[in-house]
Amino acid sequence: MMWKPDRQGKKPLYEQIADHLEQQISYGEFPPGSLLPSERKLAEQLGVNRSTVILAFAELRSMGIVESRTGSGTRVSRTKWEAMPKHTPNWSRYCEGGSFLPNLPFLRKIREALAQQPSLIDMASGELSPDLAPTDEIAALMSEHRYTSYLGYDNPQGYVPLREALVGYLDAYRKIQTTGSSILITSGSQQSLYLITQCLLSPGDAVAIEDPSYCYSLPMFQSAGLRLFRLPVDQDGVRPEDIRILYKKHRIKMVFVNPNFQNPTGTVLSMERRRQLLHIASELGLPIVEDDPFSLTAYGEEAPVPLKSMDTNGSVLYIGSFSKIAASGLRIGWMVAPHSIVERLADARQQMDFGLSVIPQQVAAQFIQSSYFQPHLERLQLQLQFKRDLAIASLRKELPDSISFTAPQGGLHLWCQLRHDVPDGKLLEEAVRKGVVFVPGSVYGSDAGFVRFTYARAKAEDIETGISGFAQALRELLS
Incomplete structure (x- = not known):
C-alpha cells in the first residue's frame, strides 16, 4: 500500500x-x-x-x-x-524540540490555507479588516506631529506619555482609576498573557479558564506546564461557584476570564455574577486575569463595565489592547496591575526585547488623546454591527434548519452550533475548497459541532459569499 x-x-x-x-x-x-x-x-x-x-x-x-x-x-x-x-x-x-509548543493543527492549517490561497474569504482571523482601521486618522496625526528624534531603548515599562494617556483613557472609557506606574505597555494581549504564565506561575500550577475559551487555543499555557481546569460558560458567562469548587479540589492559583463579549461565544458576564466572582476571589485570595479587548465595540449601547472598575481589593490584573478597536499592526497593549507585578514583568520583558519601539507608542498616545478617537469608535461600532447583521442574515438564508446562534451585542465573532454531526477537519477542508475559512469550535475546547465565524476581517461584500460557501460545504458533507 x-x-x-x-x-x-x-x-x-x-x-x-x-x-x-x-x-x-x-x-x-x-x-x-x-x-x-x-x-x-x-x-x-x-x-x-x-x-x-x-x-x-x-x-x-x-x-x-x-x-x-x-x-x-x-x-x-x-x-x-x-x-x-x-x-x-x-x-x-x-x-x-524545545518546550514552547507550536500552534494547534487546525490553526496551522488555516494559516497555511490563507498563505497558499490569498483569495480565500477569511472568516477565521480575529482582527479588523483594513477599512475598519483608522488609517487616515493615524496618517493625519503623523503628518501633524513631529515624533521624537531619540530612537534608543525606552523605559522597559513603556513610553511614559503613553502610560499617562492611558490613565485618562481608562478613566474616561473604562471607569478604571489607575496611575502610570501601575501600567505596563505590551505588544498586545498575548504578550501580557505570556508574561503572566511565565513569570507569575510555575510548572504544575493549576489555573481556571473559561470553556470554551480563546485561552484554550494558546499553547503557551501548556508550554508553561500549567494544569488547565474549565469553567463552563452559559448565557450569563461563568458560574462563580464553580471557581470555589475548583479551588477546593485542585487549589487553583489564578482565574482567566474574558467577561465582555467573550471570545468565542460573545457572551457578557452578568452584573450579579461579576459581584460574586470578585467576592469569591477576595475570599480565597485568588488573582483574576481579565482580558478585555472587545468592550468598546458594543453595538448601540453602553460598553459593559470591566471587573477592574469594580475591584476594591486589588484582585484583578487587567489586560487591554488596541488590536480589536484600532489596528493590530500597531502592536500596542497594556496591563494594569500592582506596581510590584508591573516591575517584575517589565524586568522580564526587558530580557526578551528591551521594550517596544517608541514610535508606535507615540502614535497610540496621540491617537487616544486626539479628536479622531471617539468618531473612529462610533464608526467602528456601526460597521461591525452592519457586518454582524450581514452574517446573521446569510446564515438564516442559507442554513435555517442546520445552525443555531445568539446574536452578540459586541465583539467580532459569531458562535454557532451545528445541528448535524460533521467532523471538524472534513468540514474545514471542504470549506477551503469552497473558498472560505472559519475556526472549528474544538480549537477553543468546545465539543464537536461548534464553529466560530469572524465577520470583522472579511469585506462586507464578501460575507454573504463566504457563508454561502460554508453552507455548500456543509450540505455536501451531509449528503
Missing part, C-alpha cells in the same frame, strides 16, 4: 512528506543523483495540493538533501551522500 500523509496528525502535511522522502533516500530507495517524482505527479499520488509538495521539497533543499534545477526537476544531492558528507543540521528535528 502506498504511503499517505496523515491528515488528522499534528504535524503539517508538507513536513510529513519531507520526512517520508528523507527516510526513502536514507534507505537507498532514491540513490544520490536520482530524479524524484515531479511536484505534480507526487501531489497526485499523495492526494495533496501541489503547493504542499513544493513546501516539502523546499524543506529537503534547506537540509541539502535534494537539489532542484529549472527544467531538470529535483534530484537527490550527490555531495550530501558522498564518502565524507558535509551534513546540514536536520532543522525539522530541532523544530520538534
